[in-house]
Amino acid sequence: MAGPLWPRSRRGSTDEALIRAVYEEHGNALLAYATRLTGDRATAEDVVQEALIRAWRHADALVNGKGSVRGWLLTVVRNIITDRYRAKAARPAEIAGSPATPPVAEDHADAVVDTVTVLGALDRLSPEHRDVLTELYYRERSVAEAADTLGIPAGTVKSRSHYALKALRETFTEDQRPGAPRQSAGFREVTA
């Protein structure tokens, strides 16, 4: 409600601080992800810029939401890219006035829910559990390599990864309890 009544300068510096903070913390992840999906650095930069602007427009939700901020941002990046591809693919059809296409259900929207949820759940694991999953799953390290990186015996890598998956399952079960805070954005954006 303070919006229009705020002094301009103060409002301005808050906005810029928010964008700067998001960029400093998540910029590398967002740009790397966008670059992989688009295969082009310049396009990826445009996409990340758009995502930062959306973060700024939805600062309330970003700051107050309990889900993973990074998950939300990555989701926004993916949606922007998907919508751009879709818009490109749809344009020739518009000109041709093609007959009605049957509705197509996409997994896109489901994935949106899950990136935020899963990243939120990973955030709540102990650092030991998170690290072992990061090494084995996301960095695709072998047990021996992970043991080396983490400085623990190979046997511990195995058992720890087992308990990490079990702990992950626990956090999901907690989410499902009635009254538990919802984690997910749960909604795909529509860019017209």
Place this chain on the structure above:
Amino acid sequence: MNRQQHDEEVLIGPYVLGVLDDDEVRRVEAHVRDCGACRQEVSALREMETALGEVPPEAFLDGPPPGGDLLLQRTLRRVRTERARALGRRRTLAGIAAAAALAGVFWAGTAVSGGADPVALPPVPPSPTATPPVPPGTRVASATDPATGARMTVRVTPAARWVRVHAAVAGLPPGERCTLVVVGRDGSRTPAGSWVVGEAPPTGKGKGVSLDGSAAVDPSRVQAVEVENDSGRRFVSVPLPA
């Protein structure tokens, strides 16, 4: 459940992660064949392995992008421009109808922070820049049904004498056979597509979905877009202002 601890049990995690060597894999598989509890554990943890796949590996990179902050500067410039434009608009509004403008801001504030589902982020409105040109007459609207919790954002794009409908729907119960219905001003109901709500592992909630459909309804006659199931129960209705 009273079950004994097996040596193999603790290997199930690394087994579903695919990091065991061949001997260990054989050992786990032989054991799982004879042990119902461990079989269940395999499928439970395999769900977790699938869930991990929803997160891109880049999610674990920290810090700003390497190579300077040109991108940041560019973004900040754009924000300054947009803000200046918004301020200009606001001043004009203030002169004409300050009260109405404030009411609008108030409403926007509660829409973002209140409601039945306080954590869910709102669908992001169409942005005026950096998106492809929008056909004239395109309308975007969203609504949440407080009773069912179903949420939908729709985009209705006019064609010659019919409409394309793009809908993003979430919060429906899994298993429902749903129809997307375009409601005309005369009360006519034209289906634009149908689907069955999937179940989103691991939460067991209904999967969100985005759909592209169409309906032989004149663009000027579209009053609302709704989702109903095969027995006519309405989950959410999104009115479209003319």
